[in-house]
Structure formats: structure tokens, C-alpha cells
Amino acid sequence: MTTENNKNDIVLISPHELIAHEKVKIRHALYILLKMIFSGRFKTPLLIDAKTKTILDGHHRCYAANRLGLKHIPCYLVNYLNDQSIKVHARRSDTPVDKKKVIEMSLSPKVFPHKTTKHEYEIPKFDSLPLNDLWKQN
Numbered sequence: 001m002t003t004e005n006n007k008n009d010i011v012l013i014s015p016h017e018l019i020a021h022e023k024v025k026i027r028h029a030l031y032i033l034l035k036m037i038f039s040g041r042f043k044t045p046l047l048i049d050a051k052t053k054t055i056l057d058g059h060h061r062c063y064a065a066n067r068l069g070l071k072h073i074p075c076y077l078v079n080y081l082n083d084q085s086i087k088v089h090a091r092r093s094d095t096p097v098d099k100k101k102v103i104e105m106s107l108s109p110k111v112f113p114h115k116t117t118k119h120e121y122e123i124p125k126f127d128s129l130p131l132n133d134l135w136k137q138n
Contacts, residue, residue, distance in 0.1 A: 010045045010126055012134075015065045018046070019054050021105045022112035024063045033064035042074060042129040047121055049080035054106035056080060056088075057119045057135035070134040076123045087120040 036042060042065070046058030053063055056078075065073045078086060081099050090097045097117050104111055 006133065007075070010076055010124065013048070013075045015062050015070060015073050017053055018048060018062055019052060019106045020059055020111055021054055022061045022100050022116050023114040025114045028072060029060045029063040032060045033067055036064055036068065036131060038049070038130050042131060042134055043128040045074035045076045045123055045126055047119060047123065048075040048077050049103065050077035051079070052103055053077045054103055056102065058119070068131065071136060072134055074126065074129060085121065089118045089120070091115050091118050109128060
């Protein structure tokens with residue numbers, strides 16, 4: 001699957017290819033998983049750095065997708081370090097963050113605690129996808 005996209009493209013990527021930069025809160029991830037099961041749909045794409053495949057937003061959705069055995073999930077790929085429309089803020093006063101630190105953390109063996117970062121961005125219009133389609137191998 002290609003990772004090249006136009007500004008407004010959502011692409012399907014295997015959740016196993018994606019790299020986390022912060023932990024998930026299991027209780028919240030299970031809540032997301034149950035919402036997916038009951039709706040039967042994947043409603044919001046993950047925000048992903050196209051170069052490193054770092055998850056910028058959507059760690060809990062990725063965790064749920066892995067537990068459900070989804071083969072692919074919708075992702076909005078961005079040039080994170082160069083896209084000035086994407087902002088990152090620290091949610092914890094004891095952990096300063098910036099874009100470079102997010103990428104460095106994802107490429108290291110460690111991750112930030114859950115809910116360390118908050119990203120501001122805009123994802124293009126997206127129609128949710130049936131989970132049945134995401135279980136299929138392309």
C-alpha cells in the first residue's frame with residue numbers, strides 16, 4: 001500500500017505498521033473498542049506522520065483495531081514536522097513537548113505517559129467505514 005497521498009486523502013494502513021509515541025489507558029481503549037463493535041464502523045481516521053508512521057492522534061483507536069484484528073485502518077497522512085497547520089501542546093506541566101520530541105519518542109524504546117500530547121489539526125471530511133471491510137486483506 002502506498003503512503004503517498006494528496007492533502008485530502010485518507011489511506012488504509014495496517015495498524016501493525018504504526019508507531020506509538022504515548023501509552024494508552026486500557027479502560028478508555030476498551031470503551032473505544034466496544035463503541036466500534038456496537039456501531040460496526042470505524043468513524044475517525046488516525047493522524048499519522050507519513051515519514052515515520054508515528055501515531056499523532058488515535059492511539060486508543062489503533063489499540064482497539066489491533067484487538068479486533070482489523071487488517072487496515074483509515075489514516076490521514078501528514079508531513080508532521082513541516083505542516084504548520086498541525087500544532088502540538090503538552091497536557092502535562094511536567095513534560096514539555098514539541099513536534100521533534102514526539103517523533104524522537106516514537107523512534108525510541110520508550111513512550112510518553114497517556115494523554116501527554118494534544119494535537120490541533122483538521123482532518124478532511126470522512127465517511128465512516130464498516131468494520132467488515134477493514135477485516136478483509138487487500
